[in-house]
Amino acid sequence: MSLTADVAGTLVIVDQVNGRLLKVERSGKPAGEVPLPVQSAQDVAVAKDGTVAVMDRLVDKAIGLIGPDGRPRGELKLAGKGFAEPGGATGVFVDGADVYAEREHGDLVKLGTTNGVADAQRPEVPGRPSRDGHGWLTASLGDRQEGTVLLTFIDRPGLAHRFTRAVPFGAPLVALNLLDSDERGVIYLGALVELAGSTPEAPRFGIELACVDALDGHLLGRARTDANTVPGETFRELVVLDEGGVVFLRRTEQGAGLERLTCH
Numbered sequence: 573m574s575l576t577a578d579v580a581g582t583l584v585i586v587d588q589v590n591g592r593l594l595k596v597e598r599s600g601k602p603a604g605e606v607p608l609p610v611q612s613a614q615d616v617a618v619a620k621d622g623t624v625a626v627m628d629r630l631v632d633k634a635i636g637l638i639g640p641d642g643r644p645r646g647e648l649k650l651a652g653k654g655f656a657e658p659g660g661a662t663g664v665f666v667d668g669a670d671v672y673a674e675r676e677h678g679d680l681v682k683l684g685t686t687n688g689v690a691d692a693q694r695p696e697v698p699g700r701p702s703r704d705g706h707g708w709l710t711a712s713l714g715d716r717q718e719g720t721v722l723l724t725f726i727d728r729p730g731l732a733h734r735f736t737r738a739v740p741f742g743a744p745l746v747a748l749n750l751l752d753s754d755e756r757g758v759i760y761l762g763a764l765v766e767l768a769g770s771t772p773e774a775p776r777f778g779i780e781l782a783c784v785d786a787l788d789g790h791l792l793g794r795a796r797t798d799a800n801t802v803p804g805e806t807f808r809e810l811v812v813l814d815e816g817g818v819v820f821l822r823r824t825e826q827g828a829g830l831e832r833l834t835c836h
Contacts, residue, residue: 574807578618586613609636614807619666623686627664646688653694654681667701704757711751719743737789741780752812757786760812783835793835
């Protein structure tokens with residue numbers, strides 16, 4: 573499963589099992605559904621105009637586009653300049669009308685536009701776009717045991733390096749699972765961490781969220797919740813809302829639910 577949010581705050585969830593994109597209000601009330609435009613969807617993004625981009629890196633090896641009217645709008649192939657191996661795509665992102673695929677959690681390759689026109693040049697950018705339009709974001713694991721993440725902000729235009737900061741998480745890191753920003757520019761970093769008291773026989777994991785200032789990278793606040801323990805592949809389970817805050821896709825034996833996280 574994977575999820576994102578549109579400009580109204582409605583969540584769009586990839587439901588591979590039922591071959592659909594499920595729209596859900598933040599209250600949890602269903603708000604409609606549309607068929608998936610690809611055979612094996614892993615990730616989803618929504619443009620400001622309501623166009624939905626769905627990535628399939630394994631079967632169709634393309635990004636399928638659905639217009640604001642719910643009708644298919646074509647697809648953009650992953651294979652080509654910048655993507656020798658489509659299976660290395662780690663996310664789909666939309667910046668204005670531009671559609672990008674992320675390569676191995678690093679640079680993004682522009683595949684085309686939301687109207688389905690491919691870009692023959694396929695230029696690259698040095699990270700994920702910040703929603704305020706001011707920069708590109710990258711993050712990598714620093715010291716796993718000490719729990720630090722290296723966050724880098726590159727200005728645009730000009731590609732000047734604004735900062736690289738070591739953001740402390742206060743617990744051993746397992747993996748990064750969120751890097752995004754809201755429309756004010758606040759940066760959200762999320763990580764799967766190993767909790768105190770965890771043992772190989774009885775492992776305990778949590779989701780640690782850090783909110784970071786985009787001007788110089790200083791820490792603004794934190795939030796934490798328990799990690800999902802129900803087996804199942806989830807490509808993206810945390811989404812940042814335009815106005816701020818994060819929604820976590822909580823999975824249990826009884827089904828899926830939504831949990832709101834706010835940094836303090």
